[in-house]
Amino acid sequence: MNPTFDDELRCEVTTVHRELVEQTRQKMPAEEKLYDLAELFKVFGDSTRIKIIWALFESEMCVCDIAALLNMSQSAISHQLRxxxxxxxxxxxxxxxxxxxxxxDEHIEAIFYQGIKHINE
Amino acid sequence: MNPTFDDELRCEVTTVHRELVEQTRQKMPAEEKLYDLAELFKVFGDSTRIKIIWALFESEMCVCDIAALLNMSQSAISHQLRxxxxxxxxxxxxxxxxxxxxxxDEHIEAIFYQGIKHINE
DNA sequence: TGAACATATGAATAGCTGTTCATGTATAAG
DNA sequence: CTTATACATGAACAGCTATTCATATGTTCA
Structure with a gap:
């Protein structure tokens, strides 16, 4: 069952550029992809996890090393590693x-590098 | 005042690789940088904002266009745009x-591209 | 000036998240 | 087998976040 035209363009106000919206809708990736992408960035969106990852750029480490490095509890680190x-x-x-x-993952450094470039502007 | 050796290597358990931890600590970026990086990724860590950004890859849009495209309220979109x-x-x-x-920002596409590559594996 | 439209914003709330605490599991050594 | 060590995990709780609702601000047009 297709949604009606009204369903697709519902908006409280009336100035909608219908063609642009329709074109963009068709070019958008699948809902699930965008959701997964947000989930990935959500993982990067915590400074403890950022620190863990940055530490692992240097070398593999055991849980206790990371806990000592970040001066946090072993339990907290273990939860984040999960x-x-x-x-x-x-x-x-x-x-x-x-x-x-x-x-x-070999993409993490590239992602961080671009992120750093943004915050350095 | 320098922290004591114990302060820097506190961990509930005892197997700490002291040299590695010390070396890594010195190579880590400033706390503030890592915090800012996490804050940036936190912004990407929401599917509504991911969708808004993806839509804007296509073209600039007014608030109501985006609301119609995502079938969400004008208020919700406006809050996220802020x-x-x-x-x-x-x-x-x-x-x-x-x-x-x-x-x-010209880095967003590169960040998203690397993220997509990760989730496609 | 007044009405309608487009957007912004503050308050409220439900749902989520990160840490702590207590405890469980796995491995090594005696 | 027992004990100690290293790590994992479930529950609980405080703090945060995304949306809704009501309303305010800013713009156009008659």
Whole structure:
């Protein structure tokens, strides 16, 4: 069942550029893609996670190293590592009692680099 | 006053790689930079704002166009445009009763492109 | 000037998020 | 087997956020 024209262009006010809106609607990526993109950036949108990732640019680290580096509790770091792992941004490696985490994506640096360029303007 | 060695390496557990932690600490950007970076990504971390930005890749649009395109209220869009404006990601242009918004940053596309590459893996 | 339109904004609220605390699980060593 | 260590995890809670609702501001036109 197609939505009606009114459904697609509902707006409290009346000055809508119908053609532009229709064209843009058709060029937009699937709703799900845009949602996933927002979810990815949401993961980057926390300074603790940003710090963890930046630390891992340097080297893989165990949980306790990261906790000491950021002066935060082991539990807090572990929770955040789980978020990063679920987003497939870091991956764990067990060595005895320690879990070593490292970056699992080659795009992160490019994303951060562009972000830095923006905030430096 | 320098913090003590204990202050810098506090961790509930004991296996800390002191040298690595110290080296990494010195290579980390200033706390404020990392905070600002997180704030920037936080702006991208909402699907409504992602959709607005994506729409503006196509063309500048007035508030009502965007509201119609996303089938959301004018007020909701206006609030989000304010967030984007404060982050210096969009800029407004008045034409009569309408406010036209357009992108105000050339890094956004590169950031989104890398993000898309990650979620497509 | 007054009415209609387009947008902005403050208050309120429901839903989400990051940390802490307590506790569970996995590994190593004696 | 027991203990200690390193990490994970569930519950709880405080703080934040995105939307709605009501209303204000700014612009055009008659």
């Amino acid at each position: 978020v990063l792992k679920q987003a497939r941004l870091v991956k764990p490696r067990r060595d005895g009692k320690n879990m070593y985490y490292s970056l699992d | 967030v984007l404006k404060q982050a210096r990601l969009v800029k407004p242009r008045r034409d009569g009763k309408n406010m036209y918004y357009s992108l105000d």
